[in-house]
Amino acid sequence: MKTFSLSWKYLWAKPLSLLLNVVLYGLGMGIVIFLILAQEQLSGNITNNSKSIDLVVGAKGSPMQLILSSIYHVDYPTGNIALKDAEKLTINRFVKTAVPLALGDAYKGVRIVGTTSKYVEIYNAEIETGELWKHEMEVCLGAFAAEKLNLSVGDEFVGQHGLADGGYEHDEHSKFRVVGILAPTGRVIDQLIHANIEAVWAVHQLEENHEETEQTDSVTGVNFSQLIPSVNLHSVDSLREITSLLIGYRSPMGAMQLPRYVNQKTNMQAASPAFEMARLLTIVGVGVEVFEVFAYIILAVALLSVLISIYSALKDRKYDLAVMRALGASKSTLFRSIVMEGMMVAFIGTVIGLCFGHLMIELVGFYMGSGSSFSGAIFSNKEVLVAVLGLMSGAVVAMIPAYELYKDDVSKTLTAD
Amino acid sequence: MLSTRNVFKKFDSRSELRFPDMDLKDAEQCVLVGDSGTGKTTFLHLLAGLLQLDSGKIIINENELNQFNQVQLDRFRGQNIGLIFQKSHLISALNVYDNVALAQQLAGQTEDRQLIEDLLRELDIYEKRFEKINTLSQGQAQRIAIARALINKPKLILADEPTASLDDKNAKIVAHLLIGQAERCEANLIIATHDQRVKDFFDKEIRIEKNEDVLA
Numbered sequence: 001m002k003t004f005s006l007s008w009k010y011l012w013a014k015p016l017s018l019l020l021n022v023v024l025y026g027l028g029m030g031i032v033i034f035l036i037l038a039q040e041q042l043s044g045n046i047t048n049n050s051k052s053i054d055l056v057v058g059a060k061g062s063p064m065q066l067i068l069s070s071i072y073h074v075d076y077p078t079g080n081i082a083l084k085d086a087e088k089l090t091i092n093r094f095v096k097t098a099v100p101l102a103l104g105d106a107y108k109g110v111r112i113v114g115t116t117s118k119y120v121e122i123y124n125a126e127i128e129t130g131e132l133w134k135h136e137m138e139v140c141l142g143a144f145a146a147e148k149l150n151l152s153v154g155d156e157f158v159g160q161h162g163l164a165d166g167g168y169e170h171d172e173h174s175k176f177r178v179v180g181i182l183a184p185t186g187r188v189i190d191q192l193i194h195a196n197i198e199a200v201w202a203v204h205q206l207e208e209n210h211e212e213t214e215q216t217d218s219v220t221g222v223n224f225s226q227l228i229p230s231v232n233l234h235s236v237d238s239l240r241e242i243t244s245l246l247i248g249y250r251s252p253m254g255a256m257q258l259p260r261y262v263n264q265k266t267n268m269q270a271a272s273p274a275f276e277m278a279r280l281l282t283i284v285g286v287g288v289e290v291f292e293v294f295a296y297i298i299l300a301v302a303l304l305s306v307l308i309s310i311y312s313a314l315k316d317r318k319y320d321l322a323v324m325r326a327l328g329a330s331k332s333t334l335f336r337s338i339v340m341e342g343m344m345v346a347f348i349g350t351v352i353g354l355c356f357g358h359l360m361i362e363l364v365g366f367y368m369g370s371g372s373s374f375s376g377a378i379f380s381n382k383e384v385l386v387a388v389l390g391l392m393s394g395a396v397v398a399m400i401p402a403y404e405l406y407k408d409d410v411s412k413t414l415t416a417d
Numbered sequence: 418m419l420s421t422r423n424v425f426k427k428f429d430s431r432s433e434l435r436f437p438d439m440d441l442k443d444a445e446q447c448v449l450v451g452d453s454g455t456g457k458t459t460f461l462h463l464l465a466g467l468l469q470l471d472s473g474k475i476i477i478n479e480n481e482l483n484q485f486n487q488v489q490l491d492r493f494r495g496q497n498i499g500l501i502f503q504k505s506h507l508i509s510a511l512n513v514y515d516n517v518a519l520a521q522q523l524a525g526q527t528e529d530r531q532l533i534e535d536l537l538r539e540l541d542i543y544e545k546r547f548e549k550i551n552t553l554s555q556g557q558a559q560r561i562a563i564a565r566a567l568i569n570k571p572k573l574i575l576a577d578e579p580t581a582s583l584d585d586k587n588a589k590i591v592a593h594l595l596i597g598q599a600e601r602c603e604a605n606l607i608i609a610t611h612d613q614r615v616k617d618f619f620d621k622e623i624r625i626e627k628n629e630d631v632l633a
Contacts (some may be wrong), residue, residue, distance in 0.1 A: 333523065
């Protein structure tokens with residue numbers, strides 16, 4: 001029987017105490033692992049989605065709101081900007097790429113983004129089925145959007161006004177037709193419906209015309225709906241608006257000049273995704289830190305529990321240890337055996353914690369839907385460090401009572417009865 | 418073979434114990450007698466190296482215990498000395514078999530399943546080998562303690578009041594076992610006791626008189 005086996009048998013002799021210690025340890029470790037994974041995957045997701053986008057230009061308002069609405073599609077836009085102003089900016093010498101976005105509609109909670117095919121290039125997305133949208137009222141779905149909406153190539157739907165689910169439906173004449181579905185990228189593009197920017201204008205233009213017709217209809221009693229001509233988009237260019245413009249710099253100098261120019265010389269706002277997301281992570285980081293402190297407190301309590309249980313177990317086993325010394329065990333052998341017990345509790349707790357942490361992040365991902373970037377199958381290098389530190393803490397904690405052995409007088413213990 | 422000379426142990430500034438010189442030939446057995454408090458247990462612990470001598474010599478099979486460092490002493494004890502206590506003091510987290518196997522492991526030897534099982538058969542506790550300690554009678558427990566002390570084929574068996582908590586029948590069985598096993602191992606056997614039931618089995622008796630000096 002090896003030291004390992006002896007330590008395990010001692011632990012197994014008190015299953016409830018073992019269970020309490022490993023569960024407590026596993027809980028603390030699980031929260032730490034979950035926070036590490038959540039933080040890494042969140043910041044990875046943030047970085048991943050804003051890659052190739054140096055600047056977002058939109059209506060004045062909160063810069064973070066502009067970034068969240070135009071890149072991550074999780075907030076409402078700050079407003080619209082005039083197309084002609086946006087066009088002026090695209091010919092600026094610091095601008096290499098400029099992708100327009102027109103937001104405002106959704107279908108069953110999935111946002112419809114009026115844009116150009118350059119938007120797909122930003123995310124290196126590829127067509128899986130069908131083709132990219134070319135004509136007005138053609139749409140291409142992100143992989144998750146297609147799965148969520150259960151739509152396939154050839155299907156038609158009518159968009160709803162507003163970005164949330166439950167908005168009123170647009171005119172039935174403004175039906176979108178699915179012409180393609182993108183392959184999954186793990187980025188925000190998976191969760192969107194992409195259409196021509198003109199299509200978004202057309203839907204609203206049709207509606208305005210229809211409303212005017214309906215008004216006429218109600219006044220004269222004549223149905224004019226069949227007489228509505230197709231919208232002539234170019235006749236109203238000067239009135240057209242877009243939500244934002246995703247800009248890529250031509251050179252790093254752009255970062256110095258362009259935002260200042262936009263913010264000071266135009267009635268638009270420029271926001272840097274890198275800066276705003278760093279700010280967001282700092283704000284989120286405060287919350288994460290609170291959780292981290294909480295997790296470390298649980299871990300400390302678990303370690304204290306291990307310490308107390310080994311201490312009290314050693315009191316009960318004082319005679320056992322003296323007998324083992326009488327049988328020829330050296331102090332170092334018994335020291336190793338006790339430290340091994342602490343390490344075993346820490347090891348089992350760490351394994352439970354790793355499973356728990358990954359399960360939690362997987363559940364979060366599951367709850368948020370398959371479009372979420374949270375996954376329990378992704379591992380972090382930091383986990384190895386935390387697991388090693390966890391094992392070491394178990395050993396260190398067990399060393400404290402084990403050290404008491406060195407003070408024990410075997411002869412006195414054996415004759416104490 | 419065992420011999421002691423001028424063995425002296427000082428516990429604190431108030432008390433000290435002197436023990437008689439002793440010589441045992443190979444496989445010789447004796448009983449250590451004396452009133453309570455005369456230091457029988459202390460003497461056994463000194464012979465086992467569980468206590469350090471303050472002066473004198475203990476030589477076991479030509480090895481002088483004082484010459485060993487702590488690690489060497491622990492190893493020597495594990496491989497050459499079998500200890501049996503008044504109470505069996507088996508390890509309750511382990512079953513019968515593991516209690517005996519543990520003694521082999523702690524002595525730095527490889528677990529010998531055949532040897533352990535043969536010994537348990539000889540002591541008539543083979544059937545109990547996988548049972549928990551708390552299911553055993555006192556007599557059975559003491560037999561396992563004997564098996565544990567004998568498994569490494571020690572050259573010296575030291576037993577401290579091994580029959581004190583046993584009834585007549587079990588006391589006789591345990592005494593017979595100890596004597597028989599010591600003969601089989603060709604080991605010296607020293608039993609510290611004031612149990613007349615045990616004393617009767619031995620020809621050689623070493624008496625420890627009360628000689629504690631109160632210094633202050």
